[in-house]
Amino acid sequence: MAxxxxxxxxxxxxxxxxxxxxxxxxxxxxAETKAKLIxxxxxxxxxxxxxxxxxxxxxxxxxxTRGALYHHFGDKKGxxxxxxxxxxxxxxxxxxxISSRAETPWQAFVDECVAFIEMSxxxxxxxxxxxxxxxxxxxxxxxxxxxxxxxTTTASxxxxxxxxxxxxxxxxATARLVNGATxxxxxxxxxxxxxxxxxxxxxxxxxxxxxxxxxxx
Amino acid sequence: MAxxxxxxxxxxxxxxxxxxxxxxxxxxxxAETKAKLIxxxxxxxxxxxxxxxxxxxxxxxxxxTRGALYHHFGDKKGxxxxxxxxxxxxxxxxxxxISSRAETPWQAFVDECVAFIEMSxxxxxxxxxxxxxxxxxxxxxxxxxxxxxxxTTTASxxxxxxxxxxxxxxxxATARLVNGATxxxxxxxxxxxxxxxxxxxxxxxxxxxxxxxxxxx
DNA sequence: GGACTTACATACGCCGCGTATGTAAGGTAA
DNA sequence: TTACCTTACATACGCGGCGTATGTAAGTCC
Numbered sequence: 001m002a003x004x005x006x007x008x009x010x011x012x013x014x015x016x017x018x019x020x021x022x023x024x025x026x027x028x029x030x031a032e033t034k035a036k037l038i039x040x041x042x043x044x045x046x047x048x049x050x051x052x053x054x055x056x057x058x059x060x061x062x063x064x065t066r067g068a069l070y071h072h073f074g075d076k077k078g079x080x081x082x083x084x085x086x087x088x089x090x091x092x093x094x095x096x097x098i099s100s101r102a103e104t105p106w107q108a109f110v111d112e113c114v115a116f117i118e119m120s121x122x123x124x125x126x127x128x129x130x131x132x133x134x135x136x137x138x139x140x141x142x143x144x145x146x147x148x149x150x151x152t153t154t155a156s157x158x159x160x161x162x163x164x165x166x167x168x169x170x171x172x173a174t175a176r177l178v179n180g181a182t183x184x185x186x187x188x189x190x191x192x193x194x195x196x197x198x199x200x201x202x203x204x205x206x207x208x209x210x211x212x213x214x215x216x217x
Numbered sequence: 218m219a220x221x222x223x224x225x226x227x228x229x230x231x232x233x234x235x236x237x238x239x240x241x242x243x244x245x246x247x248a249e250t251k252a253k254l255i256x257x258x259x260x261x262x263x264x265x266x267x268x269x270x271x272x273x274x275x276x277x278x279x280x281x282t283r284g285a286l287y288h289h290f291g292d293k294k295g296x297x298x299x300x301x302x303x304x305x306x307x308x309x310x311x312x313x314x315i316s317s318r319a320e321t322p323w324q325a326f327v328d329e330c331v332a333f334i335e336m337s338x339x340x341x342x343x344x345x346x347x348x349x350x351x352x353x354x355x356x357x358x359x360x361x362x363x364x365x366x367x368x369t370t371t372a373s374x375x376x377x378x379x380x381x382x383x384x385x386x387x388x389x390a391t392a393r394l395v396n397g398a399t400x401x402x403x404x405x406x407x408x409x410x411x412x413x414x415x416x417x418x419x420x421x422x423x424x425x426x427x428x429x430x431x432x433x434x
Numbered sequence: 435g436g437a438c439t440t441a442c443a444t445a446c447g448c449c450g451c452g453t454a455t456g457t458a459a460g461g462t463a464a
Numbered sequence: 465t466t467a468c469c470t471t472a473c474a475t476a477c478g479c480g481g482c483g484t485a486t487g488t489a490a491g492t493c494c
Contacts, residue, residue: 056450135353173421185397208430212428214429289442
């Protein structure tokens with residue numbers, strides 16, 4: 001609302017009024033346009049799902065048209081990819097923050113996994129990152145950034161291996177399997193009629209499973 | 218080809234020629250029509266993916282039209298559901314057969330999991346059951362048959378719990394997490410440039426993880 | 435054997451995607 | 465500053481796919 005009006009004012013006063021550089025306002029407006037499209041698509045994908053989200057609808061919601069979308073992102077899949085990269089970066093940041101607050105590497109790893117489950121319960125993440133993303137774009141491990149979340153988990157595991165807490169397994173492989181297990185747990189919890197009971201069970205089983213990684217339990 | 222001609226002959230000779238019952242040929246032809254549609258859809262979904270598969274195309278491939286499809290399955294999603302139920306039943310049978318051949322319950326469980334990974338490497342299963350299915354129809358645990366595969370694994374785990382081989386965890390929860398891990402492994406292996414190396418790593422990690430379930434390892 | 439039901443095929447309209455084209459504004463060099 | 469070029473969009477168009485309404489022939493039941 002107010003934002004949109006402010007945009008128009010900025011748009012109309014751009015020529016000549018720049019303090020020193022003339023190249024910046026242009027770049028800024030492009031970035032803003034992209035950000036608007038990504039945000040609008042993100043909302044639409046989250047609420048209606050990728051297939052049901054009409055490009056005409058959500059571009060109009062952002063005060064733009066499909067022309068802008070095709071210009072910047074090539075096609076609908078390209079926009080989904082952009083949305084996913086943004087969300088993945090956010091998730092990675094959240095995981096890193098949680099991990100850094102833990103007192104031991106093992107606790108960091110467990111906290112990360114629990115946080116991943118919790119994030120996977122968020123409808124937006126579940127729908128876009130876990131359901132539509134893989135279906136439309138294929139295996140997440142093939143995405144450009146290669147899923148920053150996996151890398152975070154891999155790093156945590158490598159620390160645990162280096163300090164001898166867990167057995168010397170392949171860190172990336174472990175990260176993927178653990179991630180898969182947590183994802184499955186999240187889907188189950190999110191769709192359960194009694195999420196509390198189910199999530200308790202899931203966490204218990206999860207801890208039992210990862211105890212298999214420990215050198216001594 | 219020859220099949221189609223045979224169908225026509227049967228169709229034209231149906232009235233009156235039935236040995237005794239007049240109700241059977243009708244039911245048989247309906248079942249055949251449904252089976253044809255499911256088979257054609259299954260091929261199309263597997264090769265092009267659900268979204269890209271045109272109903273006109275694959276119904277024509279089955280010698281039918283979209284009219285038959287809507288009559289029997291309601292809509293495209295209904296047909297996908299039918300395809301998935303068929304595939305899930307097949308997978309369940311295969312798992313049960315493998316499980317029954319094992320010498321110990323623990324071996325049966327491990328064999329099942331390995332078999333699940335291997336099945337998940339088949340492009341048809343990966344595309345339809347693991348990627349498009351959840352995206353289009355939602356969480357597999359909410360599907361009508363509730364994923365027979367999960368039930369098979371759950372049963373195997375319950376046996377292990379009863380005989381004291383593994384710790385007394387919740388069998389269904391364990392089945393879900395283990396299934397998620399194997400699925401993730403399968404996706405990883407299938408898209409790896411070096412599947413052999415990757416699958417070895419995955420199996421090693423998998424065995425390490427499930428060792429956490431054992432009462433004594 | 436005649437009325438009713440079922441199992442399809444045919445025909446139609448709508449919506450959504452992608453592309454080709456138009457246009458106005460910004461950037462650049464004289 | 466001005467003229468030219470490029471860029472960032474909007475507009476217009478066509479096509480394909482989905483769903484539905486309608487038609488029709490065959491099977492079923494009394």
